[in-house]
Amino acid sequence: MEKNIALIAKNIGKTFVITEDSHNTVKHRLFNLFNPPRRKKVEALKNVSLDVNKGECIGLIGRNGCGKSTLVKVLAGVYPTDTGYLKINGSTMLMNLGVGMSHELTARENIYVSASVLGLKIKEVDVIFDKIVDFAELKEFVDTKIKYFSSGMVARLGFSIAVNAGADIMFLDEIFAVGDMKFQEKAVKVFESSWIAGKTVILVSHSMFTVERYCKRTAYMKNGELVFFGETSKAVELYKKDNQ
Amino acid sequence: MSHHIIIEPGRTEKNYWKDLWRYRELFYILSWRDIKVRYKQTTLGVLWAIIRPLLTMIVFTFVFGRVANMKVDGAAPYAIMVFAGLLPWQFFSNALSESSNSLIGNERLITKIYFPRLIIPVSSVITSFIDFLISFAILLVLFIVYRYTPPVEIFLMPVFWILAFLASFGPGLYLTALNVKYRDFRYIIPFIVQFGLFISPVGYSSSQIPDKWKWLYSLNPMVGVIDAFRWCIVKNAPNPMLSYSFYVSLAVIVFFMWLAIYQFRKMEKNFADLI
Numbered sequence: 001m002e003k004n005i006a007l008i009a010k011n012i013g014k015t016f017v018i019t020e021d022s023h024n025t026v027k028h029r030l031f032n033l034f035n036p037p038r039r040k041k042v043e044a045l046k047n048v049s050l051d052v053n054k055g056e057c058i059g060l061i062g063r064n065g066c067g068k069s070t071l072v073k074v075l076a077g078v079y080p081t082d083t084g085y086l087k088i089n090g091s092t093m094l095m096n097l098g099v100g101m102s103h104e105l106t107a108r109e110n111i112y113v114s115a116s117v118l119g120l121k122i123k124e125v126d127v128i129f130d131k132i133v134d135f136a137e138l139k140e141f142v143d144t145k146i147k148y149f150s151s152g153m154v155a156r157l158g159f160s161i162a163v164n165a166g167a168d169i170m171f172l173d174e175i176f177a178v179g180d181m182k183f184q185e186k187a188v189k190v191f192e193s194s195w196i197a198g199k200t201v202i203l204v205s206h207s208m209f210t211v212e213r214y215c216k217r218t219a220y221m222k223n224g225e226l227v228f229f230g231e232t233s234k235a236v237e238l239y240k241k242d243n244q
Numbered sequence: 245m246s247h248h249i250i251i252e253p254g255r256t257e258k259n260y261w262k263d264l265w266r267y268r269e270l271f272y273i274l275s276w277r278d279i280k281v282r283y284k285q286t287t288l289g290v291l292w293a294i295i296r297p298l299l300t301m302i303v304f305t306f307v308f309g310r311v312a313n314m315k316v317d318g319a320a321p322y323a324i325m326v327f328a329g330l331l332p333w334q335f336f337s338n339a340l341s342e343s344s345n346s347l348i349g350n351e352r353l354i355t356k357i358y359f360p361r362l363i364i365p366v367s368s369v370i371t372s373f374i375d376f377l378i379s380f381a382i383l384l385v386l387f388i389v390y391r392y393t394p395p396v397e398i399f400l401m402p403v404f405w406i407l408a409f410l411a412s413f414g415p416g417l418y419l420t421a422l423n424v425k426y427r428d429f430r431y432i433i434p435f436i437v438q439f440g441l442f443i444s445p446v447g448y449s450s451s452q453i454p455d456k457w458k459w460l461y462s463l464n465p466m467v468g469v470i471d472a473f474r475w476c477i478v479k480n481a482p483n484p485m486l487s488y489s490f491y492v493s494l495a496v497i498v499f500f501m502w503l504a505i506y507q508f509r510k511m512e513k514n515f516a517d518l519i
Contacts (some may be wrong), residue, residue: 016517073516077358080513094356102277104284109277116273117357119266145284 005089006169006200007052007075012084014045014074044070047084048226050219052169054089057201059211059218059232061239067224068204072171075202090168090200093118101158103147107138110146111161118165128164135190136160137183156183163190169200208236260509264360274367278342279374293378297334301327308447317449318474318481321390327383328477329446329470332408335376336466337437339412342368344419344433347515354515361512362505365420369413376408383477397476404472407497411465414500421508424518445470451482458489465500468493 018040044067052058062068073079075086076094101110111132115125133139136156146154191214205211211218211232218235220228222242228235283289301323308314309322316325343365347354350364387394423429444466445452453461461467468491471484484490 073355078356079516092358102281104281105277109280113273113277116270117353117359119359122269122273 004054005051006054006056007050007089008085008087009051009075010049010085012045012048012071012074012086013043013082014070014079015082016042016044018042043224045074046224048221048224049084050226050229052200052202054168054200056217057203057215059215059235060202060204060221061206061208061211061218061235062221063243066221068221069173070224071221072173072202072204076171088169091119092169092171093162093165093167094171095162095173101146101154104145106143106145107133107136107149107157108142110157114158114161115165118162119167120165132157132160132164135164135186152180152183159183159187163187166199169202171202171204173204208240212236260360264362267359267363270359270363271367271370274363275370275374278368278371282371290378293375294382297327297330297379298382300334301330304330304447312448314448314452316478317451318478320392320478320481321386324383324386324390324392325449325474325478326447327386328473329444331376331379331383332404332411332469332473333441333444333446333466334379335372335408336412336415336469337440338372338375339369339416340419340437341433342372343416344423344429347420347424348427361515362417362508365417365508366413369409369416372412373405373409377405393479394477395479401473401476404469404476407472408469410501411469411493411497414497414502414504415465417504417508418500421504421511424515425511440464440466445474449474458487459492462489462492463496465493465496468497 048067048071060068060071070079072094074081075088076092077088078094101114105113108129111129112122112125115128115132116122133142136153136159138153138157138160141149141153146157149157201214203211203215215232217230218232219226220235220239228238283292286292288295304326305323308326314322316322318325346365346368347361353359353364354361386392419429419433423433441447443461443464450461450467450471467489468484471482471490471493474481475484
């Protein structure tokens with residue numbers, strides 16, 4: 001196993017089984033008791049293989065429903081794969097804003113819950129606690145229940161927790177739409193300074209500008225298949241061509 | 245904090261238990277969160293953990309002790325006998341209803357992050373367990389009110405706390421897993437809890453059950469637990485460990501724990517898809 005490889009995925013496949021609910025009324029249900037809802041298979045990922053080096057920033061583009069989010073979730077370990085092999089070197093984090101937060105709890109309490117869920121130890125949270133609060137610009141509201149927060153404040157808190165909790169491999173799924181303009185600028189700055197340097201990032205985005213700016217290599221997905229994985233300019237070109 | 249994760253269809257068992265250990269603090273954090281959230285916006289707060297069993301005890305003492313005139317097996321006021329059974333029973337029923345809804349309630353966690361899912365239902369059992377320990381305080385008050393001295397066996401109580409925990413853990417976990425796939429269980433569980441109250445020796449003592457039906461009766465895991473609680477709290481109550489029926493209950497507890505962990509592990513992989 002090479003040391004500088006962060007992630008290897010081989011022939012990953014993932015199929016969802018969806019039940020199509022055609023009997024919506026009780027009457028329908030009763031008459032069709034022995035004729036259960038039809039099952040439909042949706043192949044979300046077909047034979048996807050890729051490898052990511054440590055410290056790389058990889059872009060992931062494609063149209064809605066092409067399997068980007070599924071791939072990210074599989075790589076982060078949320079979904080099990082149906083087929084294939086996946087090896088991850090280091091801790092992963094799917095950047096999710098506000099996961100595990102409860103509206104009845106204060107910001108302080110939420111920081112502990114949310115960061116623990118992301119895999120941090122309580123002692124580690126103690127260390128970065130002030131950093132999280134400062135970054136989110138919520139110092140005066142630390143002991144306020146977040147149900148009194150504006151949605152932007154909640155998002156900022158979530159973002160700040162995720163940023164400061166950090167992991168070796170970060171999956172970012174359209175995260176630059178958080179907070180007001182000032183906060184977004186700050187978020188981008190953090191992204192540039194800390195993640196680009198030294199961390200492995202997989203960036204899911206619909207913004208070609210962002211992808212071209214940060215990623216050397218980009219994966220282009222179409223209908224659950226990895227059509228192209230390589231130089232960003234080529235991937236973007238392919239994507240644009242398909243969209244015409 | 246360096247670790248490797250290998251995800252393949254199939255062999256993940258060894259990693260799972262390692263991960264469970266790595267995330268051990270999450271048990272604490274999630275139970276703590278549940279307790280915090282549970283009593284927010286209630287005026288009486290944690291006092292509810294005391295009031296609920298207290299009210300039930302009063303009703304039961306009246307219905308079974310006064311109206312139906314049932315007997316205490318040993319020497320203690322009826323209220324204390326009822327309470328000794330009510331405590332573990334309420335823990336069991338709370339654990340069942342809370343844990344079975346826990347995964348659905350934490351849907352956002354499950355579809356977004358990886359961690360051993362087992363932590364979520366177990367944390368809600370722990371939450372109910374803490375409630376249970378708090379309501380134990382009423383027992384002490386009852387002792388004073390009735391000027392009652394419990395037998396020495398009361399020092400064995402912690403052992404049976406653990407037994408009560410295990411007895412709730414198994415069925416709770418099993419129902420949790422089933423509830424994700426078959427939401428019908430949301431409607432079945434309240435029924436199990438209500439019905440279970442009558443087939444468990446809560447309002448009456450288990451000596452009321454004819455001997456020839458004892459074995460069937462003991463298939464309910466809570467029978468063994470409640471009998472053990474009574475033995476620790478009620479003076480001169482029969483020692484359950486001298487009767488075979490206790491071991492029937494014990495076997496059922498172990499069986500449920502095996503079934504629950506096995507089934508949960510089997511279904512867990514698909515929770516993110518199903519929920």
